[in-house]
Each structure stands twice: as structure tokens, then as C-alpha cells.
Amino acid sequence: MKHLSKYVVYLFVFGSLLFVCGRQPEREYPITPVEFTNVDITGGFWHPRMETNRRVTIPTDFEKCEETGRIDNFARAAGLMPGEHQGKRYDDSDVFKVIEGAAYSLTLQPDPALETYLDSVITLIAGAQEEDGYLYTMRTVGPLSDAAGETRWSYLQHSHELYNVGHMYEAAVAYYRATGKRSLLDVAIKNADLIDSVFGPEKKRDVPGHEEIEIGLIKLYRITGEKRYLDLAKFFLEERGRAHGRELYGRYCQDHAPVIEQQEAVGHAVRAGYLYSGMADAAAMTGDSAYVRALNRIWENVVSRQLYLTGGIGAQHGGEAFGDAYQLPNATAYNETCAAIANMLWNQRMFLLHGDAKYIDVLERVLYNGYLAGVSMDGDKFFYVNPLEADGEYPFNHGAATRQPWFSTACCPTNVVRFMPSLPGYIYAIQDDRLYVNLYLENTGAINMSGTPVTITQATRYPWDGSIRITVEPEAPADLELCLRIPGWARNQPVPSDLYRYAGASEMEAELRVNGEPQPLRLEKGYVRIRRTWRAGDEVELSLPMPVRRVRSHPAVEENAGHVAVERGPLVYCAESIDNTGDVRRLTLAENAGLTTELREDLLGGITMIHGTGVRADNRSRRLNVRLLPYYAWSHRGVSAMAVWLEQL
Numbered sequence: 001m002k003h004l005s006k007y008v009v010y011l012f013v014f015g016s017l018l019f020v021c022g023r024q025p026e027r028e029y030p031i032t033p034v035e036f037t038n039v040d041i042t043g044g045f046w047h048p049r050m051e052t053n054r055r056v057t058i059p060t061d062f063e064k065c066e067e068t069g070r071i072d073n074f075a076r077a078a079g080l081m082p083g084e085h086q087g088k089r090y091d092d093s094d095v096f097k098v099i100e101g102a103a104y105s106l107t108l109q110p111d112p113a114l115e116t117y118l119d120s121v122i123t124l125i126a127g128a129q130e131e132d133g134y135l136y137t138m139r140t141v142g143p144l145s146d147a148a149g150e151t152r153w154s155y156l157q158h159s160h161e162l163y164n165v166g167h168m169y170e171a172a173v174a175y176y177r178a179t180g181k182r183s184l185l186d187v188a189i190k191n192a193d194l195i196d197s198v199f200g201p202e203k204k205r206d207v208p209g210h211e212e213i214e215i216g217l218i219k220l221y222r223i224t225g226e227k228r229y230l231d232l233a234k235f236f237l238e239e240r241g242r243a244h245g246r247e248l249y250g251r252y253c254q255d256h257a258p259v260i261e262q263q264e265a266v267g268h269a270v271r272a273g274y275l276y277s278g279m280a281d282a283a284a285m286t287g288d289s290a291y292v293r294a295l296n297r298i299w300e301n302v303v304s305r306q307l308y309l310t311g312g313i314g315a316q317h318g319g320e321a322f323g324d325a326y327q328l329p330n331a332t333a334y335n336e337t338c339a340a341i342a343n344m345l346w347n348q349r350m351f352l353l354h355g356d357a358k359y360i361d362v363l364e365r366v367l368y369n370g371y372l373a374g375v376s377m378d379g380d381k382f383f384y385v386n387p388l389e390a391d392g393e394y395p396f397n398h399g400a401a402t403r404q405p406w407f408s409t410a411c412c413p414t415n416v417v418r419f420m421p422s423l424p425g426y427i428y429a430i431q432d433d434r435l436y437v438n439l440y441l442e443n444t445g446a447i448n449m450s451g452t453p454v455t456i457t458q459a460t461r462y463p464w465d466g467s468i469r470i471t472v473e474p475e476a477p478a479d480l481e482l483c484l485r486i487p488g489w490a491r492n493q494p495v496p497s498d499l500y501r502y503a504g505a506s507e508m509e510a511e512l513r514v515n516g517e518p519q520p521l522r523l524e525k526g527y528v529r530i531r532r533t534w535r536a537g538d539e540v541e542l543s544l545p546m547p548v549r550r551v552r553s554h555p556a557v558e559e560n561a562g563h564v565a566v567e568r569g570p571l572v573y574c575a576e577s578i579d580n581t582g583d584v585r586r587l588t589l590a591e592n593a594g595l596t597t598e599l600r601e602d603l604l605g606g607i608t609m610i611h612g613t614g615v616r617a618d619n620r621s622r623r624l625n626v627r628l629l630p631y632y633a634w635s636h637r638g639v640s641a642m643a644v645w646l647e648q649l
Contacts, residue, residue, distance in 0.1 A: 574630075
């Protein structure tokens, strides 16, 4: 999309919002992300992945939704097909998530055939909605599963009635903003009005077992200005921990204590990530400082005790849940791909609240490692589970030892497809006359800064190279503050806690120039701030050193004692059996041996490999060349063994 068309889209979206909204939200986040519609990823590392998502993953996910009866369930509920409900109680949500991803993709690149297809699916969804606004195909069609409850809202612990429609609200807003069509938005509003008539302080008091509706309701509030939706989201948040008869399951779904009293992340990791994202939205919309304090506390707990090096969360297979403090097993790690996405959603919101680069440091770690590993480079196979060690035999990925094209519970493939096209919206953010540059990748952004249109362009080979050239072109000279994130990994801090540390500090430092003139690196909250009068063609050069680093864990992570991992830039590396002789889980990396890089343009779309010297645990007399590749790229060349943490000799 060219610069002019970006502004056309911006004006269209703004105008359409005014058409729907009776009023604007009274409060918002202190920092505003630059809309993904105003940022064009033009090449480099991410452009091919986004094109693959558009050309392959979106149609593949829709095909799977058709093949598995997920879309037919709406046709049956609409009375257009005979037969019983197929699949699981939460399958409706998969269709909604793919619609959301497709809507984002349409916004970035019009596709009349895709839009026509979406219209046909939305027609079925509207037909499946019951007269009073209720939408849950399993109950409308039958038969009910044991987890659906005998009557509406009677078993919210497991029914996913509210979870499903939360994703529908997100899809409805996305499709309205992409096309201006109200077809799905009207379905969402009718459903939300029904739920608002049922739940509340003087009505039915209960909460969804799987959080998500809170995020969706606040998106509806933003686009309609209807405060009842914000109030309902806040009700569901406030009601958690208020004795719903779930003593056995309360921690699993974060219903064990009021949200402002919760001290640590517990239970199902995806549910938790959605809860914390909804809490952050509510805090921004209402100014509730108690929510902010609780979020700060829980975030510190996660990054200090429960975060994998890849940014993954959720150590336990049982309950897809957080474990105890420092319980971070490698081979049995769960690290659901959906949890990685939820972690990014939460950290983005924490940044918008606080303006601290540490949240983007975590987001970036997830993005390049825990999230990106979840989808194949071909775009049609997925990891549900993301361990840090595999033997090449155990079918850890829900029945397979490698990526699969689909799952009976397909939340991960359909979550991947909605995050990828939204990535441009994570690059920049604004606060008054301050422009934050959070992620480094090839792009051009068209941004309105205090009434002045500004075009900003990045040219870089990141994450393979730390050289970034940024060109700033305001329409007229403008006094602005440009805030460039200096990643934690470039400041000798892999994560913003003592959970991981580099084995030895690097003396290499970032370098910054403006129009060729060196600039001091004075950091504030992880950003170097450049305030000046910017003129068209001003150029910023940022050089981030990317030495190969060994990483150690906190001593309390017992499984990693005596082991190191290897990183370069934002990428975590691993040893894969196809590149190394024998069992990679028994490789030992020599402590003093140098680690060198090799650019392989011919391999896996072009990657930088790392070479080192090591031995095998069963034959320490024989020196070996240890070859490492980025974690996201493993398991693309057949079933294989893999290890992130290697014993250090």
C-alpha cells in the first residue's frame, strides 16, 4: 500500500468510526499504537511471512474449518442444513478468529474474492443467531456436550459460550474497519446486548471459565461508544474470585481470588494472558490504578520466575498451565502457541500503560522465538506445543513429533493467522509529540504527529544484522522526539529480570548517528531519545552489536544447571539432529571455544547459522563441530531431535 492510500484508509477508518460512534471513549491508553493500516512492511524478514499468511495460511484455515464442519455448524444453526453439531463446544471461535485475521489482511491488501467469501460466511453466522441475540451453535443445533451445560450460561466453567462470542466481537470490529460493512458488527452488538441484559451486579453473577469476552467487549465499546460494554467487561473482571463454587478449579481459570488481589500468574496460561490483557484495557479505559498495581505485580512474577528463554509461558501439560516458581522443564515444556500470542498482547498493553522498553523486550523475544516457531515457513503446519528439547520420537505436538496441519482443538492455527497481519501495528507508537520506534524491520509508516504528517522509513536486515537506517520525512519541519528502543539483549540483559543472564558482559555498545553525526546514548526506560526539529530527509543510523552470546539460567532453574543456551540478537538458537551427529541432547559445548556465524542464503529461506566446538557426553575425547540454527526454524526438514540448553564443558 502506497503512502497516499494509507491516508485514504486512515480517513476511511476514522470516518467509519464516527459513523458508528455516538461518542468517543472518555479515557484511553497514555500511549497510542500507530495503526497497522498506516504501516507497510515492505521487505526483509517479515514481508515473506506475511505474504505466506495471506496466500496460504488464511485459505488453509478456512478450508480446514469447512472440512471439519465448523462452518457447517452455522449453516445447521441457521436451518440451512440437516444434521447434528460437529466438533467441540469452542469450535465457533476458530471461524471468528480466521475472519479477524482475514479482515486485517483485507485492510492491508484488498482481495475481492476473499471479501465475497467472508460475506458468505458472515451470512451463515447471522442466520445462526437466535432471535434474542444468542449465538452458540452447539446449543442451537445439538446435541450438547457434557461441558456445555443443560441450559444457557449454566456451566460457564467449560461451556465457552462467552469465550466464543468474545472472538466474534473482535472479528466484527476488524471486518467493519476493513470494509465498512455492519453485517457482523450488528450480530455482535445484538449478542452483547443480550449478555448485558443477563449478567451484572443485580442480575446473574458469574464469570467465563475462559477469558476473552472482556477484550472483545472493550473493542465494541471503542467502536460504538456504548459504555455498557465497558461496564460489562469490568463486571466480568471484578466478579472473578467471588465464590462461584469453583474451589477445585478456581486457580485453573484465575477465579481463585479477586483480580486486584492476585499475586502471581497461575492456571491455564492462555486464559491468564487474555485476562491480563483485558485488565490492562479496563485499567486504561477507567483509570483503575488497583488494576495497574496488580498487573505490575503479576508481570514481575512471570518475567522473574515463569518465562522461558523463548518467551513461552505455561510449563505444564496438565492444565496447559503455569508451574511453580522456576519450574521450567525443557522436554516437557508446554508453551502453547496461543499462550505466546497472549503474552505479546499483554506486553504490548503494558508498554502502552507505562512507556517502558522492557515490555517490548519481552514481546520481541516471544515474536521471534516462541510465536514464530508455531507456524511453518510454508504457512500450513503448526506447533501447538513448543518444547525446548525433543528426542525426535515422542509425539509432543498432540500426536506428532513435528508440526501438524491441524488439530481437533485448533486454537493455535487460527490464532496465528490473526496475529501475523496485525504485526505492523506493533512497530510504532505515539504520545503527544513523541514517536516510539519499538521494532526494527523493513517498513514505511505514514504517521500523523501533532497535526503534521510524517513518513518514516526503516531499511535493515534485522534480525540478521543490527544496522538500521531510519529516514524521517515530515511534511513540514517539526519539533518531535524520536525514541529508539535499545533492546535489552544489546544492553547485556536478555530479559528484564535475573531469570537469565549472559555468561560474561559484552563490551560492544550500540552506536547512533543523526545525519552522520555521532549521538550520545543516554537511555530512559530503555529508549534513547532524540529531540530536534526534523526536516525531510533527516537520517538516523542505529547500529546494534550482535555478538553470539551464551546464556545461563537462574540457579533455581534446576534443569538448566551446568547448561548454556546460545543467542544472537533477538534470536534463540538450538541444536538440531539433522545438522549434528548423534543425539543433540547429549552435546556438550566447549566453554572457551569461539562461536562463529555463517550466513546460509540457501537454507530455510536464508538464515545465519552458529558454529562452535563441543563433544558428546558419551565420548569426550572426540571434538565436534556443533551447528546451531534459530529456534523458530527447527523441524522444517523432517522429524528431528532438538535441544536449546546444552551442557557446557
